[in-house]
Amino acid sequence: MSTIGPEIERLIQLLAKLPGLGPRSARRAVLELLKKRDVLMEPLALAMQEAAAAIKTCEICGNLDTATPCSLCCDPRRDSKVICVVEDVADLWALERAGVFRGRYHVLGGALSALDGITPERLNVASLIARVREGVEEIILAMNATVEGQTTAHYLLDTLEETGVKVTRLAHGVPVGGELDYLDEGTLSAAFKARRAL
Template identity: 60%
Template sequence: MKPSPEIETLIDMMSKLPGLGPRSARRAVLHLIKKRAVLLTPLAEAMRAVGETARECLNCGNIGTGDICEICAAEKRATGEICVVEDVADLWAMERAGVFGGRYHVLGGTLSALDAVGPEDLRIPRLLDRIASESVREVILALNATVDGQTTAHYIAEQVPDGVSVTSLAQGVPIGGELDYLDDGTIGAALKARKTF
């Protein structure tokens, strides 16, 4: 016996989420149905609320509930530093760490010749406008250490006007990491980014 069409639709929709295939989606839906009052109904209400209120910040590309996100609106975050990230998830990870007090800029991806993604397909022109209009002193490139991420970082660094410092996150051995478990690229990056002890 197959589930009802409504449940099948929900399973199909859930299976489109990252990390969930058809089997995982089926298990998740069954769990939600069993915990209907505690999980399913509140989840549906939360999803409806987010669907109605969530929007991209017109300034940086973060996700919030207003046209300008809380980070861009906070005057204390106007430090003259902009941290450039690939995706909103990267911005949220940086915020979770609580180590950066400036503003962000979400590119919405990386440059990719294979996928025909150029600078105008990303928020690079908006970044350059912000550098000029917000008296930016430093651009911190916090892009992933992939070929496309590094290509994007080099492109942005070339576009940043003189007088604005361009830095990138250090790359290398993570805290608690053991050399034996690291890949060659990470070990090489760690050696190049070494500092005085």
């Protein structure tokens, strides 16, 4: 389109590549940025450049941090005998927000998917095995409850078997605050089978 200059057009195209933003919301975002140049656009550009330069991938667990090994791997208060394996850094963040886990993490960098061509070699599996061999007591598989996530969990269970480490996975069941009426049969069935005595 000729009306929008190349500078704005390029900004829209780049913003539209972000997850959750399509061409339409990218246009709205650009207008908001141009209206709030001093308080939003320039600080955001600066924050991106700083983050791009400062953030590294942790050589041990795959977390994103300004240092490698990351602050979680270096924290002596965290139990190094328990490793929670997640697909992505976003899952690590989610578990940290829940504040439920005080061990170490291992970020696979995705889940097995024949459709997307994600083979075991493309995930951080070898480094996980190496960490297990250094003396780990429990591996918690915290994959997504999707086909890809569960396939990955099964693959890891098989691969880890020879190390003899104890492998657990997150429980399936009714989400807290969830209504039975709105749950799928798979979840209900899992919750029923895993019922606990009171």
